[in-house]
Amino acid sequence: MRKNESAEAPERFAYLQSLVTEFQDTDSEEAKEQVLANLANFAYDPKNMEYLRELQVPDLFLDMLTEDNENFVEFGMGGLCNLSMDPECRDIILQSDGISLVTSCLSNRREETVLSAITTLMNLATPTTRSQLSEPGILQCMLRFSLAQSPRLRNLAAVFLQDCCSEEQVRQAQQQMQGHQTAIGIPLPKE
Amino acid sequence: MAAPVNKRSDCWRTPEVHKHHEQQRVCISRPKYREGRKAKAVKVYTINLESRYLMVQGVPAIGVMTELIQLCALYGVVEEYRPLDEYPAEEFTEVYLVKFQKLTSARAAKRNMDEKSFYGGVLHVCYVPEYETVEDTRLKLQDRRSYIARAARNRAKEREHTETTQESPTSLDAATSLSKILTRHEGTFKKENTREVLNVSHHSEFPPLPLPPQEHYSFRQKSYRRIVPTEDKMGTLHNAFSHLEQEQVESLGANATTSGRDRDTEGRLGSTPVSGVQFLPRIARLENRKRKMEQSEELAASSSGKNEPLIGPKLPEPPKLDMEDESLNTTVSHIRSTMKQVGSVPDLKPVEKKAKARRRI
Missing domain, CATH: 3.30.70.330 (RRM (RNA recognition motif) domain)
Structure with a gap:
């Protein structure tokens, strides 16, 4: 076991490291996209969490959220959606001000990005972050999504509203929305 | 339905x-x-x-x-x-x-x-x-979260385990590590639970399994892990991950059940690792033959719904390998002795084999 551990775990680590290196070194936008998607998919497997943390991939993904390239944003957000399932990764994301970065993706035009953002926000819910997640801005966003045409968006928003805040908070957000009637006119993400 | x-x-x-x-x-x-x-x-x-x-x-x-x-x-x-x-x-x-x-x-x-x-x-x-439905979505996310949390806990436990103990490959260890692997998948693979429980108890029915078969046992896992993912037609990337995990459970199951049945062949099974572990290039042609066999067996395998049958019929083949080539026999004995020295525990190998296979996706 010991032998194997020392022989093979580093291989996995080294591979992920080579991806991160290529991502940083390449000038090709296309290669960057591919590597980013690779890394985000590796984040789906719990076995990689430790290595990805060590390689500071959570921060790499967070950096992508403010990129102009929409694929970067989508893939970075997808990676965060995968990573944030893991409690330790979640804490790292929270430390890097993840909530506000992810929240800004709620207004992204791509549905997949928005879906990843909602799931990530739910994953980021802890007793200490709950108040931040249930602030009126986010709740109003979820309320709009819960009326969306897309069933996936509607369902995820409904789960968020039911699980991540109190009914009272939802009511308040609803009242505020009616106050200045913004529900109509704000573009929803396109698929 | x-x-x-x-x-x-x-x-x-x-x-x-x-x-x-x-x-x-x-x-x-x-x-x-x-x-x-x-x-x-x-x-x-x-x-x-x-x-x-x-x-x-x-x-x-x-x-x-x-x-x-x-x-x-x-x-x-x-x-x-x-x-x-x-x-x-x-x-x-x-x-x-x-x-x-x-x-x-x-x-x-x-x-x-x-x-x-x-x-x-x-x-x-x-x-x-x-x-x-909303409820479907909620449950899906909850399942995923608890699966990841469980995996994280198990990793932490494993790490402790590795650090504190230099296990000897007794069957007791094998049984616990087996159950450890199985519990890791308990939530996601509830479907297999009955079979898993069965396997664990099945395994502990044979506590006095001698040391060499234990090695073979782990070797066999190793080789299958190496081969099966390579041969398998992968789905999407994320499917591939879980596919491997599932495969592990299934092949473990198959091993546990077959170990009773095929005990007499166990002595010869030591040659299996040669095919999968280190000398892949040299016996590439044998690999190809195997691949063909596997492909033809896939139909049979699907009729019972699981991958197990894939594993069963393959067992008798490996002994032929080491009959054919003298250098292969040398290799087998070399690996055997290395394994004795390492005296390792089977449970981490599957994990790492998966790691290796996964990396190649």
């Missing part, structure tokens, strides 16, 4: 065509080192894209619904299904909606059925999370 159209439920309404139903263009510009075995699109898979609802397109319109659902049922319990008549289909084909009881079943079905020919047509299978 009923296919009632549940009018109350939102999920059986008129279908819409979504972009994620389409097959995306595969990426052809990847450099060698991150090229998978199968061409794939540049896409990120998240839990949001997965679902226990599958849509099967490209089913020939020749009245093979029963056959299709039977095929699906090989991968797990089908709760509901119905033809999606309103969904735009290619000429002479039909589209079906299939709701599995478990996400893992849907995953297995997608992986094994997508892009496979079926009565003269080629199926396109995709997840259709838009058919989920």
Whole structure:
């Protein structure tokens, strides 16, 4: 076991490291996209969490959220959606001000990005972050999504509203929305 | 299996065509080192894209619904299904909606059925999370979170375990590590629970298993881990991960059950590692033969629904390998002695083998 551990775990680590290196070194936008998607998919497997943390991939993904390239944003957000399932990764994301970065993706035009953002926000819910997640801005966003045409968006928003805040908070957000009637006119993400 | 159209439920309404139903263009510009075995699109898979609802397109319109659902049922319990008549289909084909009881079943079905020919047509299978109810979505996310949390806990435990003990490969250790592996998958693979429990107890029925068979036991796992993922037709990337995990459970199961049955062959099984572990290039032709056998057995395997039969019939073959080549025999004994020195525990090897195989995706 010991032998194997020392022989093979580093291989996995080294591979992920080579991806991160290529991502940083390449000038090709296309290669960057591919590597980013690779890394985000590796984040789906719990076995990689430790290595990805060590390689500071959570921060790499967070950096992508403010990129102009929409694929970067989508893939970075997808990676965060995968990573944030893991409690330790979640804490790292929270430390890097993840909530506000992810929240800004709620207004992204791509549905997949928005879906990843909602799931990530739910994953980021802890007793200490709950108040931040249930602030009126986010709740109003979820309320709009819960009326969306897309069933996936509607369902995820409904789960968020039911699980991540109190009914009272939802009511308040609803009242505020009616106050200045913004529900109509704000573009929803396109698929 | 009923296919009632549940009018109350939102999920059986008129279908819409979504972009994620389409097959995306595969990426052809990847450099060698991150090229998978199968061409794939540049896409990120998240839990949001997965679902226990599958849509099967490209089913020939020749009245093979029963056959299709039977095929699906090989991968797990089908709760509901119905033809999606309103969904735009290619000429002479039909589209079906299939709701599995478990996400893992849907995953297995997608992986094994997508892009496979079926009565003269080629199926396109995709997840259709838009058919989920709010509750479906909630449970899916909860399951995923607890699976990841469990995996994290097990990793931490394993790390402690490795640091504190220099285990000897007694059968007791094997049994505990087996159960450890199994518990790691307990939630996601509840379906297999009965079998798993059975295997564990089965295993502990033979506490006095001598040391050499233990080595073979781990070797065999090792070699299968190496071979099976390589041979397997992978689904999407994230499927591949869990596929390997599932495979592990299944091959463990197969090993545990066969170890009783095939005990007399165990002595010769030591040659198996040669095929899988280190000397792949030298016996490439044997690998090819095996591959062919596996492929032909896949049909048989699917008839019982699991991958086990794939593993069973392969067991007698390896001994032939070491009969053929003197240098192979030398290798076997070399590996045997190395294994004795290492005196390792079988449980981490599967994990790492998976790691290796996974890396090559």
